[in-house]
Amino acid sequence: xVVGRPLVVVLTGPESTGKTTLAAHLARRFDAPWSAEGARExxxxxxxxxxxxxxxxxxxxxxxxxxxxxxxxxxxx
Numbered sequence: 001x002v003v004g005r006p007l008v009v010v011l012t013g014p015e016s017t018g019k020t021t022l023a024a025h026l027a028r029r030f031d032a033p034w035s036a037e038g039a040r041e042x043x044x045x046x047x048x049x050x051x052x053x054x055x056x057x058x059x060x061x062x063x064x065x066x067x068x069x070x071x072x073x074x075x076x077x
Contacts, residue, residue: 006032006075009023009025019037020036020037031061033073033074033075033077034074035067035070035071035073036070037067038063038064038066038067038068038070039063039066039067040056040061040068041066042059042063042066042076043055045065
């Protein structure tokens with residue numbers, strides 16, 4: 001751990017393997033902030049507007065921006 005910077009843990013893996021559940025459990029156990037998966041939220045919003053929405057190269061930046069915003073909000077709490 002670098003002084004003044006929080007330890008960040010990233011969970012990756014296929015869908016429906018328990019990453020969100022594990023993240024929530026770890027956050028409770030260590031009394032730490034956590035953020036939801038930005039890509040899932042971003043895509044769900046797009047599907048609500050357009051049933052044919054797809055993930056493309058152009059969607060990488062807005063998804064990354066969503067994830068950073070979620071992480072920043074979690075750290076600010």
